[in-house]
Amino acid sequence: MNIGKHNKQMTEYRRLARRVLKQSKLYTYFDDSEFSEQTAFWRIKYKEGQPLTEDDLVKSFALLREAIHRVIGFEAAYVQLIGALALEDGCIAEMKTGEGKTLVSLFVLYSEVLKGNKVHLMTANTYLAERDREEIGRILEFMGLTVTLNIAEASIGEKKAIYEGDVIYGTASEFGFDYLRDNMIKNNEDRVQTGLDFVLLDEADSILIDEARTPLIISSTKTEDLSLYQRANRLLSTFNQSDYNFDEIHHTVWLSENGIEKSEYFWQVKDLFSSENQHLIRATMTALRAHILMKKDKNYVVMDGKVVIVDENTGRAIPGRRYNDGIHQALEAKESVEINYESTTLATITIQNYFRMYQKVSGMTGTASTEAEEFHNIYNLDVVVIPTNMRINRKDKAEEIYRTREEQGKAIVQEVYHNLKEGRPSLVGTNSIQDSEWLGELLNIEGIPYNILNAKNHRLEAAIISKAGTVGTVTIATNMAGRGTDIKLDQASLKRGGLCVIGASRFDSRRIDLQLIGRSGRRGDPGYSKFILSLEDELLKQFDSKRWERYKLKKRELTYQPLKGKFIKKLMRNAQEAMEAHNFDVRKQLLQYDEILHVQSQTVYAERRKILDMTTTKAFTEAIMEEILTTIFIKEKTDEAKKVAIFDLFDGIALPLPVDELVDMGKREGVTFMLKWYNENRLRFNAYSINQMEREMFIETIDEQWIDYLYQVEAIKEGIGLRAYGQIDPLVTFQRETNILYNRFIEACNAAYVTKILTLPVPSSPAETTLALDINEVKRVMKELGIEADSEEESIRMLHESYNKK
Known part of the structure; x- marks a missing residue:
């Protein structure tokens, strides 16, 4: 982050924010009807898309600030105006949890519409898009704007109406899929998107970083021999660890010499890798990946007889989405459910390349500064850290690291029990469904009541979250309860010290850790956070397995005491940094490869549009x-x-x-x-x-x-x-x-x-031709061919004679 530039920006934002506060007092005398009238005046003035003058920018922010107060009773604070100005400047505003990012978004949405731009606001999931459209969109409607919600189920006609809106809420993936579908249309009348002018990203790091590793793909099914997957699954059931090599760091697996021999014997072939056996090696490798790399209740769940992907960033199930390259079919064979046909890619684009097509991008999130370099290098976006409106009263306690998972589990149960006695609500964050269920079993043994939130019972999310801030409530959750989740505390919980967040593992990124911690201490509430870990943490095993094994074997007896020493904490920190670096390399590599395909696809899409026009x-x-x-x-x-x-x-x-x-x-x-x-x-x-x-x-x-x-x-x-x-x-x-x-x-x-x-x-006969011909076109071409005739009928007859001679 460029500190000098950041300080200069903040000085300018503070100056403008003070002007907005002063100006907003003048609009307290406006009648309600005057707000939309003023909007109409500015839209006419700036219909050509030129930037707002400083005076009009200040006035528009001030007018909207008063509108917010009239519609929902809130007054945008000084620091929230600073955040809004950072968004107006085309930056990513880092605003801590509970600081009113949703409210801040209104200012830049409004100003961009005044400039004549089509405005898209994208959230990390459909729930947040629907919520913000209903709760906050009405303020923009009060200002005279039309606000719509982009949903996947909409027909082409409905989509076109949605995109006619001034401000369109939706998920990043749905906007991206609309772009791809627009480049697959057969008629111009079916095009729905009306331009990529401005996009505001809520939870920008989730969209631009976490989702960036998975490209958007539109596909269709293709027929194939599904029995291959079942047979390959039977082969894998005979495998042991000597039959394959597994690289935990890069999450890859390949056949060993033993595995190749066993596979060739199973398939009854001499050379598994020969060209005529490509289908067999593919079936074998997809089955191997499904068994070794893909973990049930972590990467996927089985629901209603179907394999359903679990989003590793949000912990949410994603019904309808399928893995490509035969992986989903291999998982279906592994789990003994119905195997469905594989998909063929019709169109694809990465998140990175989709957003780089917008004329202007802004974003907001509670955790961006840790990835400031990536935002700048990939998206040319600067991160601006916005000061908090209220002091953060949460205490972040030192982490505790135990040697074994058993000791860790007992320590977590003790921490939860201590909070229960004090009347404090507890939120225990895990990074997998398996871990959430394991901790639930430990609490059951101790007779401690709890609620559990993961992809298996996502329908109960609203009910569970609504109770999570009440006295003595214990909630175990995957990262579903992280980003965007607002746990509201009752008065009794506030008096007893607020929400306690316990991290049962380190996530792949410090940002996700901070998202979990941020559930406590919102809007100045009290609370505390604490990570209770073990040397058997998956993250540590993946990135420092040798040193981890040496240290773990030094002492075999259970002490139920946290380990001491800087080395231990450094071990965990290094593992997380290594994972962050690895994931960055994956995103960077995906972008490099997609850049090549993106240039080609843009040429193809342009050619399609040219033909349709x-x-x-x-x-x-x-x-x-x-x-x-x-x-x-x-x-x-x-x-x-x-x-x-x-x-x-x-x-x-x-x-x-x-x-x-x-x-x-x-x-x-x-x-x-x-x-x-x-x-x-x-x-x-x-x-x-x-x-x-x-x-x-x-x-x-x-x-x-x-x-x-x-x-x-x-x-x-x-x-x-x-x-x-x-x-x-x-x-x-x-x-x-x-x-x-x-x-x-x-x-x-x-x-x-x-x-x-x-x-x-x-048509071959003159009678058929007469019905089909455009006579003006006939005359023009006959003139080009040097054929002369006295009448239309004669023209047609002579043309046929000319054709028949050839």
């Missing part, structure tokens, strides 16, 4: 046809090769003349003849109909070829990591191979399109 496709089709035919005459060196290529182009349909004659014409005359033949055929259709048909054929062709291209790219990605072992940069290899593939994709698109055009059935 065309009123006539004749010149476009002629250019492609000329290029394809010219390439055949130049590229193919022998007459025989030319004949084969031309036959392929016509896909078995009769040519307009013997192929030998066409080849003998040579490049110039042969291409000219084919273009003339195309134009004559084209005249047999109504001009509108043929243009529409050619548009549809090209869109269909480019989509078919793009799906195939994406499938091949995924195949390259799967094998690209092995190149690193050969001292070859995988990224350079990926770029080279995808460039080759992309050039082939373009050639395949053009060739397939020309084949569809040349093999298009056309």
Whole structure:
């Protein structure tokens, strides 16, 4: 973080915030109707999209501040105005939990609408989007704006109405999927998004960092032999640790020599890695990943006979979302539930590249400064830390680290029991469903009542959270109870010291730890936090397994006392930092690979839009046809090769003349003849109909070829990591191979399109033709061909005679 720049920004924000406070007093005399009238005045003044003057910015913030007070009875505080100005400046505002981020968002949403921008506000989940649209959106409506909610279930017509709103609330993924769907439409009338002007990200670190490791993908099912997954699952049931190698740090697994031999014996093949056995190695590896890398009740749960993914960042189940590359099918085989067909990627984009297409991005979160460098390097966003409105009264106690999980569990139970006696509510945070259930069992043994919140009982979330701040309540939760969860304390709990947050493990990132801690001490409430850990923590095992094992084996007896020494705390801190660095590398690598695909997809999407916008496709089709035919005459060196290529182009349909004659014409005359033949055929259709048909054929062709291209790219990605072992940069290899593939994709698109055009059935009799022809188009082309006629009927007859002679 640039401290000098940050201080300069804060000085300016403070100055403007003081002006807003002073100005807002003048609007206390406004009638309610005057608020929307003033909004209308500014919207007309700034309809061209120019920035607001300083005076109008101050006035608009002041007017909105008074509107907030009238509608919900709150007055935006001085520091909240500072946060709003940071958002207006295109920064990420770090505001501690309970400091009113939702209220702050209104100011920049309002000012961006006044500038004539389409405004999107994105939250981490649907619940928050719905809540904010209802609770806060009404303030913007009071100001004369239209506020809508972007939901996945909406039809195309409903989506278009949603995007007509001034301010649109929704999840990041839904906006991203709308973008992808807009680039898959067959008609311009089906496009829903109206521009990527400005986006405000609530919980910006969750969206831009945590979700960045998972690209957005639109897919469809493809048929395949599902029994392979069942057979591979039977193979894995015979495996032991000597059959595979497992890298915990990089979360990868591969077959050992024993595993390869066992697999070849099972599949009854001599070489598992030969080209004809690619389907077998793929089935084996997906089964191996499903069994070794994917943990039930951590990565996924089984609900109602289905494998359901659990979001590792939020702890929430995600019904409907499926793993790609056969992993979901392998998990279904592993869990003995119905196996469904795998998906084929139709369109994809990473979160990083989607947001970098917006003209302006701002964000807010309670935890951003730890990732300030990544925000700046990837998104060109600066982080501004906003001072708190109220003093934080929470006490963050020193962590305790025990040697074993058993000792850790007992210490957590003792801490909860102590709080129960004092009447303080306790929130115990875990990073998996398994851990939450384990702690629940320990509390059961001691007769301590509790509520448990995880992906298995997410329907009870609202009820559990509503009670979590009452006297003596014990709540065990995965990170579902972290970000965005507002635990409100009753008066009795406040008097007894507030909410106690106990962390049962360190998360993959310090940000997630801080999100959990932040559930206590909101808005100046009392409370405390404490992490109670063990050397058997998964994080520690992954990143310092050797030293962890040596230390763990030094003493075998249970002492039920926390370990002492700086070394222990450093061990845990280093493991977390290593995980953060690893996850950053994953996000960075994903972006590097996607940058290559993103440039290509933007070109393809632009080409699709160009075709959909065309009123006539004749010149476009002629250019492609000329290029394809010219390439055949130049590229193919022998007459025989030319004949084969031309036959392929016509896909078995009769040519307009013997192929030998066409080849003998040579490049110039042969291409000219084919273009003339195309134009004559084209005249047999109504001009509108043929243009529409050619548009549809090209869109269909480019989509078919793009799906195939994406499938091949995924195949390259799967094998690209092995190149690193050969001292070859995988990224350079990926770029080279995808460039080759992309050039082939373009050639395949053009060739397939020309084949569809040349093999298009056309009316053959004058009677049929008369009904289909656009006579103006007939006259124009006949003039080009040098054919003269006295009447429309004569024109049609002569055109047919000309065609039949050919």
